[in-house]
Amino acid sequence: MSNGYRIKAAAIGLLWLVPDCQAQDGHMLFNRFIAERLEYEGNGGLHLAKWDVQDWFGNDEHKLWLKTEGDYSADQGIFGRADLQVLYSRNVDSFWDFQIGARRAFEPERTFDAVIGFQGLAPYFFEVDSALFVTEKGNVLGRLTLSYDLLLSQRLILQPRIELNLAAADLQSRGVKAGVTEFEAGLRLRYEIEREFAPYLGVDYVEEQSLREHQHSVRAVAGFRFWY
Amino acid sequence: MRVNFRQADSRSAPAKSAAKRVSKLIRGIGWGMVLAGQALAGEYHLTIAEKRVDIGGEPQTAILADDGLPGPTLHWREGEDVVLHIENRLSEPTSIHWHGIELPYRMDGVPGISFEGIAPGARFSYRFPVKQNGTYWYHGHSGMQEQQGLFGALIIESAQPQPAADRDYVVLLSDWPQADPYRTLARLKKQSDYYNFQKRTVGDFFADIERLGLRETLSDRLAWGEMRMDPTDLADVNGSTYRFLVNGRTPQMAQHFLFKPGERVRLRFINASAMTYFDVRMPGLTMQVIAADGQNLQPLNVNGFRIAVAETYDVIVQPQAERAYSIFAEAMDRSGYAHASLSPRADWLAPVPPPTPRTLLTMADMGGAHAGHAAQGDNHLEHAEHAEHAEYGGHASQAGENLEAAKPAAEHAAHAGHHHAAMPPEIPSYQTLDYRDLRAETATPLGKPDREIELRLTGDMRRYIWSFDDVKYADAEPIRVKLGEVVRFRYVNQTMMNHPIHIHGLWQYLDIGAGAYNPKKHVINVRPGTTAVVDVPADAVGEWAFHCHLLYHMDTGMFRKLIVEAPDRE
């Protein structure tokens, strides 16, 4: 990651660090920053720092939503993946937001996609984050994340999580192979010291399939979840 | 503790200046003049200012009247003209609402509805004749000031002689937050179950399988899961952040009230909480409820009652034994309690009784959400029977753990004592208060309702929005009625929460089928999944606030303006 990106990310972060302000009569504005995952992931031959951060700002119906995900290999000094989505989010139901916007990937390639998706809580308390990405050339990619909170106690929470990345067709320029390009299944055990701050330990199974390679690995994870 | 805690003794005047004593004397002399129809003038001053208080172990900002948490107990007399000078020493606007009081709407004290509010540094004088008597309270109606400590008791002496009690105490219950109320609201908006630390765990799942079997447990979990709701969601904000207070005191601060055995003690319970319902009991004592919301009732003996936010109940107890009795007010979700002692000696404190078990909501509490209730004719408070069980002490699955059973047998024995015999025999003495048992002391024949307005109580739990008819206040038109009309409101609760519905300036006659003896109240609690029917005589012109009295429900949209229009002058 270039320093430029870091500065940009910091600037955006600061922009959204505005305090929760309230206006009269329910036209209240709120801001939520959530680092769902800030973690170290590794096994014998692999050391990654991963992030999955979202921030929204708005009222009950309309929100501006930012999402960024990525990983950084400390020993190799390279980013495996880093992207930022800027989305307009419209509440369409108690439990669902419709989102539309753009994704800028910085790594591994600089790409630009249109995004539409739904985010919310499905019946039986499954957290869902789904998106379709349409590339500049009209190719379609998809991402689906499902997670579930299993309460072992009021503060000790086991979270199974699945993430699927899909491609409708081969994408030579990005080395993407049609089908499931990435499958991640993880289990994280977190302890909510505060609702807002919870360190966790876990394990991730990751399978990647590209035009160049196929690999799968099991990794231990340690990190924390943080929001305000 | 820097809070100025006032004497709980409601007979002590708020300010003991010489002028006060003189005015009391004059009032005494003026007693006859009241009866002659000549009003007296009571003049009161309240200063609203910020103050640091330390209740949770860390000083916090409170907004207080006359530096008191609660504010001073005001004593008025029916028939007098009161003048209340309010000085705002805050850096933000303020207001005082006289809860449950009949008055000209400009004096009602709701900024944006009935007046401009009191600007920082400004004064405002409320003036109105006092037309009623009983136990009421006052509180801020600006921002979250009520949650920050701006409230106090309001006792209005009757113009008619009332049966005297030997002791008369205000028991003002409240919830004190550990966070800035706006922060609390923001948390709820971001994660609506933020404060629920009583959710069902994996362990509960297996315990339920053992108790109920796999099939029933699974179907229960699937039913709640399908709705994305939680049966432990009894209180949005609760003891995980609140301290529960009696007259501004935590249980550790040992609030106590004195009595001598055999005395009749009148306790004026006021729930000045922003969000908390309390289940009140006094182990070893039968409470005779004599008034609700300031209105005299035909006496009703209970061993416990639930007091909704903003309600008041006056009870008489007659402790016989030379021992300390507990005044125990548990938060409805059992996340904490307020506690005080009724004791023959100042150094005798009653132990805190064992808590009653936590109860869960049931599918039936969700009944309102599945339609059909609006069409059920006159079957008011449809779920009342069920709800009583579900919320108050144990449905079938919790048999043996209910309020009754939780009490030691010795307590039952105590009730067999002779003082019990003095109570009207036809009233069962072991029960919790139920709205359906309330009977007004005197009859008020009401005309047939001129029209009916159905108001659905609605909410969006996930986004933490509360509303009437799925429309939040920001997007809603006022409700308009005509002066002289009797309007029948049908509150259909389609949410899984209780909502204490409050109309300013007007009375709600709760239809429990008692005709002219239906009780009138300023707050009607509507249980989850039930419908409550009230008749409201629109007898005061003006623009009134009409809202759920849970502060965070009101603030997120469960609020309406109710306009009572004068007939067109031709």
Ligand SMILES: [Cu+2]
């Ligand atoms: Cu409510």
